[in-house]
Amino acid sequence: MGRPTKGKRISKIPQYQKFYGENKFQEKIVLLVEEYETIRLIDYLGYSQEECAKEMHIARTSVQSLYSDARRKLARFLIEGIGLVISGGNYQLKEFTNKENIKGDGKMIIAVTYDNGNVGQHFGKTEFFKIYSVEGKNILSQKVIDTDGHGHGALAGYLKKLNVEILICGGLGGGARNALAESGIKIYPGAIGNADRQVEAFLEGNLDYNADIACNHHNHEDGHSCGHNHK
Missing domain, CATH: 3.30.420.130 (Dinitrogenase iron-molybdenum cofactor biosynthesis domain)
Known part of the structure; x- marks a missing residue:
């Protein structure tokens, strides 16, 4: 039996989790919480992939994979006009304190x-x-x-x-x-x-x-x- 995968560390649950496209009847895209976290850290806060990996307590290769998947999903959301939901994944919530x-x-x-x-x-x-x-x-x-x-x-x-x-x-x-x-x-x-x-x-x-x-x-x-x- 394989070892359980350790959850990626995230700082907070996304405040906004559902986004509706013009075509409300198509299947919605699901963006995993840890995929969202790479977008928040790299694209919003300006972290490097190395800094993101350190913050999330995962390997840089894992960050690259999550970030790539997240960007593809966001591209589909923008181009195809279908909804997007941030939900699920394998993560651990970090109780952040300075x-x-x-x-x-x-x-x-x-x-x-x-x-x-x-x-x-x-x-x-x-x-x-x-x-x-x-x-x-x-x-x-x-x-x-x-x-x-x-x-x-x-x-x-x-x-x-x-x-x-x-x-x-x-x-x-x-x-x-x-x-x-x-x-x-x-x-x-x-x-x-x-x-x-x-x-x-x-x-x-x-x-x-x-x-x-x-x-x-x-x-x-x-x-x-x-x-x-x-x-």
Whole structure:
């Protein structure tokens, strides 16, 4: 008797699971949850296939297979106009917490988009970052710096030069996500409130954030807050 296949690790169940095409009478395409996860990590969050494999605790060849199957199903959904359902598969739900990203022994640099003491809600338009040097759960130093005219994608390179490893922010778009991922900076978007309190919450493993928050500056209405985490 063969050994049971170990479930792929996913961070969360998809929020939207059913999509209806124009032809409602044809058989629906079933996208497995772990196939969806490769699309979320690679195409939405900008992970490399190697990073995706590490996140899902599977081999890179498995990621390639899942990702390829997922892309073919999405192509059928778009071209044939039939429905798509995200369901089933062989996976294990990861109870994600930022505790596992805290280095217990080494130092780490955290950046927060900064706006008058609070977490700035527009990453691409932020004029200031607050930079924290931490060790374990202790904040060793902190300072506010000017972005010096950098904007959107250039901000990722700016943070990389400062050796930032963690970014806490409000809203940010897909281009910024990709640039930050390429710079090796982990993001915690959707945070709101006092910047110091959010860093303290992160160090305690209690940061309230929304990994899937998005921001499109061209569609803002007056008073809209990109990073607000509606629950």
